[in-house]
Amino acid sequence: MRNLKMLTGLSGPELTLSPGDEHEFEDAEADRLIEAGFATEAEAAKPAAPAKKPRAKA
Incomplete structure (x- = not known):
């Protein structure tokens, strides 16, 4: 399956x-x-980048 x-x-x-x-x-x-030009390979799902946490102020 693709x-x-x-x-x-x-x-x-x-x-x-x-x-x-x-x-x-x-x-x-x-x-x-794909050969008929109706579709292309779908890109693999990219893993989400971790959210940046705000730094605590000192």
Whole structure:
């Protein structure tokens, strides 16, 4: 299974995707969509940077 980001809209009886939507596809379907120019590999989720805590005043 691979997570793709859609470049075009895609709809069918079980799903509807708009450009920019991310969805998980089987490997063969993912390859087909990428080769056809309908989608790209979605970027891996970046871990959130830890929030900076204000320093206590001395």
